[in-house]
Amino acid sequence: MKRPEHTHPSDLPVVAIVGRANVGKSTLWNKIIERRRALISTKPHTTRDRNTEVATWRGRSFQVVDTGGVDTEDDEIGRGIRKQAEQAIKESDAILFLMDAKTGVLDEDRELAKLLRKHAEKVILVANKVDHQKDISAIAEGRTKGLGYGDPVMVSAASGKGVGDLLDETYAVLEKRKKNPKDADIEKGTGETEKRPLRIVIMGRPNVGKSSLTNALLGEERVIVSNIPHTTREPQDTHLTYKGREIILVDTAGMRKRSHVKRGLEKAAIEKNKDMLRRADIAFLVFDVNEEPGFQDRHLAGLMKDEHKGLILVANKWDLTKDKDAKSAKKFEEHIRSAFPFLSWAPMMFVSAKTGRRAKDLLDLAFKVQEERNRTIDYNAANKLLKSVIKQKRPLQVLGPKSPYVYDMAQVRTEPPTFLVTVRGRKQSVHDSWLKFLERKLREKYGFSGTAIVVRSTNIPMEKADRAWNVQGPGLDAAGEGKTERKKKILTKEEAKKVKLRNQRRKRK
Numbered sequence: 001m002k003r004p005e006h007t008h009p010s011d012l013p014v015v016a017i018v019g020r021a022n023v024g025k026s027t028l029w030n031k032i033i034e035r036r037r038a039l040i041s042t043k044p045h046t047t048r049d050r051n052t053e054v055a056t057w058r059g060r061s062f063q064v065v066d067t068g069g070v071d072t073e074d075d076e077i078g079r080g081i082r083k084q085a086e087q088a089i090k091e092s093d094a095i096l097f098l099m100d101a102k103t104g105v106l107d108e109d110r111e112l113a114k115l116l117r118k119h120a121e122k123v124i125l126v127a128n129k130v131d132h133q134k135d136i137s138a139i140a141e142g143r144t145k146g147l148g149y150g151d152p153v154m155v156s157a158a159s160g161k162g163v164g165d166l167l168d169e170t171y172a173v174l175e176k177r178k179k180n181p182k183d184a185d186i187e188k189g190t191g192e193t194e195k196r197p198l199r200i201v202i203m204g205r206p207n208v209g210k211s212s213l214t215n216a217l218l219g220e221e222r223v224i225v226s227n228i229p230h231t232t233r234e235p236q237d238t239h240l241t242y243k244g245r246e247i248i249l250v251d252t253a254g255m256r257k258r259s260h261v262k263r264g265l266e267k268a269a270i271e272k273n274k275d276m277l278r279r280a281d282i283a284f285l286v287f288d289v290n291e292e293p294g295f296q297d298r299h300l301a302g303l304m305k306d307e308h309k310g311l312i313l314v315a316n317k318w319d320l321t322k323d324k325d326a327k328s329a330k331k332f333e334e335h336i337r338s339a340f341p342f343l344s345w346a347p348m349m350f351v352s353a354k355t356g357r358r359a360k361d362l363l364d365l366a367f368k369v370q371e372e373r374n375r376t377i378d379y380n381a382a383n384k385l386l387k388s389v390i391k392q393k394r395p396l397q398v399l400g401p402k403s404p405y406v407y408d409m410a411q412v413r414t415e416p417p418t419f420l421v422t423v424r425g426r427k428q429s430v431h432d433s434w435l436k437f438l439e440r441k442l443r444e445k446y447g448f449s450g451t452a453i454v455v456r457s458t459n460i461p462m463e464k465a466d467r468a469w470n471v472q473g474p475g476l477d478a479a480g481e482g483k484t485e486r487k488k489k490i491l492t493k494e495e496a497k498k499v500k501l502r503n504q505r506r507k508r509k
Contacts, residue, residue: 011182012054012061012062012063012181012182013062013063013093013094013174013179013180013181014062014063014064014065014091014092014093014094015062015063015064015065015092015093015094015095015096015170015174016064016065016067016088016089016091016092016094016095016096017029017064017065017066017067017096017098018067018085018088018089018095018096018097018098018112018116019097019098019099019109019112020099020106020108020109020112021068022100023098023099023100023128023129024098024100024128024129024157024158025066025067025098026051026066027128027157027158028096028098028126028128028155028157028163029051029053029064029066030157031157031158031160031163032055032057032064032163032167033053033054033055033064034055051065051066051067051237052064052065052066052237052238052239053237057164057167057171057181058167058171059183060171060180060181060182060183061181061182061183062170062174062181062182065088065092067084067085067088068082068084068085086115089115089116089119092119092122093122093174093177093179094122094124094170094173094174094177094179095116095119095122095123095124096124096126096166096170097112097113097116097123097124097125097126097149098126098128099125099126099127099128099152100127100128100129101127101128101129101130101154102129105146105147109147110146110147113147113148113149117148120148120149121177122173122177123149124149124153124166124169124170124173125147125149125150125151125152125153126152126153126155126166127152127153127154127155128155128156128157129156129157129158130154130155130156130161130162131156131158131159131161153165153166153169197239197246197247197248198245198246198247198248198281198282198366198367198370199247199248199250199279199280199281199282200247200248200249200250200280200281200282200283200284200366201250201252201276201277201279201280201282201283201284202214202249202250202251202252202283202284202286203252203277203283203284203285203286203300203304204285204286204287204297204300204314205287205288205294205296205297205300207288208286208287208288208316208317209286209288209316209317209353209354210251210252210286211251212316212353212354213284213286213314213316213351213353213359214238214249214251215353216351216353216354216356216359217240217249217359217360217362217363218238218240218249237249237250238250238251242360242363243363245367247363247366250276250280252276274303277303277304277307277309278307280309281309281310281370281373281415282309282310282311282312282366282369282370282450283304283307283309283310283311283312284312284314284362284366285297285300285301285304285311285312285313285314285346286314286316287313287314287315287316287336288316288317289315289316289317289318289321289332289336289350290317290320290321293336293339293340297339297340298339298340301340301342301343302342305342305343305452307452308416308452308454309416309451309452310366310369310370310372310373310450310451310452311343311346311369311450311451311452312346312347312348312349312362312365312366312369312450313336313340313343313346313347313348313349314348314349314351314362315332315333315336315348315349315350315351316351316352316353317352317353317354318350318351318352318357319352319354319355319357320352329350332350333348333350336348345443345448345449345450345451345452346450347365347369347449347450349361349362349365365450368449368450369449369450369451372417372447372448372449372450372451373414373415373416373417373450373451374414374415375414375417375446375447375448376411376414376417377411377417377419377442377446379408379410379411382409382410382411382419383408383409383410385409385441385442385445386406386408386409386421386438388441389437389438389441390406392441393434393437395423395430395431395434396430396431396433396434397428397429397430397431404423404424404425404428404429404430405423405424405425405428406421406422406423406424406430407422407423407424407460408421408422409421409422409438410422416451416452416453416454417448417451417453417454418453418454418455418456419438419442419453419454419455419456420456420457420458421435421438421455421456421457421458422457422458422459422460423457423458423459423460424459424460425459428459429457429459430457435455435456435457436455438455439453439455442455
């Protein structure tokens with residue numbers, strides 16, 4: 001049931017998991033996709049938005065959708081949860097109607113059964129939490145036949161018991177409705193795979209418009225939007241295709257100061273946010289353009305910089321800014337950038353998530369940033385720049401006045417672009433300030449707009465017995481352009497004398 005990274009989800013049948021609160025929908029969803037993605041707690045309506053992921057069973061793939069409980073309160077968030085669940089029911093090809101085997105059939109289950117009646121041909125009744133024989137008796141006493149969907153499939157989502165049988169039953173429903181799961185993508189014979197989707201994570205403080213931006217990018221209401229902080233509790237993966245290229249958008253929960261974070265769901269959600277950032281290619285840092293950038297905005301910016309991701313600053317709610325003129329955007333950008341001096345390389349875009357203004361332009365910019373993350377500089381060009389930089393500013397030693405001898409520089413990887421500077425001597429090292437100066441010169445020469453770049457140093461020993469014939473450092477081999485270093489032969493006194501005389505004769509000629 002492992003998710004194939006390059007499966008195109010739009011071609012796959014959709015299976016929705018629905019039920020009242022706390023029957024184990026998210027636990028079952030996690031078990032099917034074989035990853036602990038959804039937050040789980042005993043608190044009702046932990047899941048609010050739709051969670052969608054691709055799963056594979058018996059070598060074939062389908063989409064599985066987790067939903068919030070339909071028995072919600074009649075308030076803004078409650079109505080949003082129910083709307084999301086109803087949308088999932090409408091768009092699905094099969095529905096897993098989940099109930100709790102230990103409590104039996106409740107009035108909320110009967111209400112949901114009525115709601116699903118017009119979709120009866122694609123509904124599978126599932127009794128969860130069947131861990132012991134006594135749990136089965138609770139179902140029998142609950143008279144599940146009165147729901148109108150026959151005998152339930154018995155499962156334990158927590159342990160995985162019966163989940164395979166449930167998926168077999170699900171495949172039977174899909175095939176009957178001619179919505180067959182697709183063969184799972186595998187590597188081609190040449191060892192190449194399809195290009196993986198661009199993964200974009202959307203982060204920011206609470207109520208800066210992250211979910212509204214996600215909906216604007218998708219062109220539909222896929223996540224709940226409200227003025228109540230922390231409406232989004234967990235990261236939401238959403239697949240879309242833009243100009244023929246596949247994207248995964250990840251909407252995250254708002255991140256507050258650590259001292260304000262409550263234990264439990266909010267803390268767990270923030271940890272998942274950080275995990276989503278580590279897995280992303282590009283990060284959108286969203287902030288309210290009409291509010292002064294604060295400590296938390298700078299903290300999030302630093303977090304993104306340290307993860308070395310592509311980064312775009314998104315100034316949202318531009319439509320609410322009053323008295324704008326032709327120079328307003330430039331003035332606002334200068335003011336905002338003063339709060340993020342360490343992100344001078346990150347592009348900024350002013351958008352309105354509410355109206356959708358310039359939202360799609362963010363996707364075009366994200367692809368440009370990804371190209372920069374994959375930019376490669378060949379060995380000769382990198383060293384030509386290195387020589388120029390050394391002439392402008394000699395390398396600084398960490399300790400002592402002597403300038404260390406730098407052999408060469410080579411790009412050793414992409415995503416992010418990483419450069420290795422080789423220094424002669426075991427104990428020699430280059431000061432961080434000089435490496436930052438070199439980084440600035442790399443950006444001036446080659447751009448790298450929107451992407452973090454890494455410049456680090458390494459040492460090669462220079463004792464006589466360890467010297468190599470070639471003067472290039474290990475970075476050349478790491479870049480895949482060099483040959484294996486050959487150790488210089490240690491000469492006897494007689495051999496050294498002969499070499500010296502030979503060199504002198506060559507000079508005279």
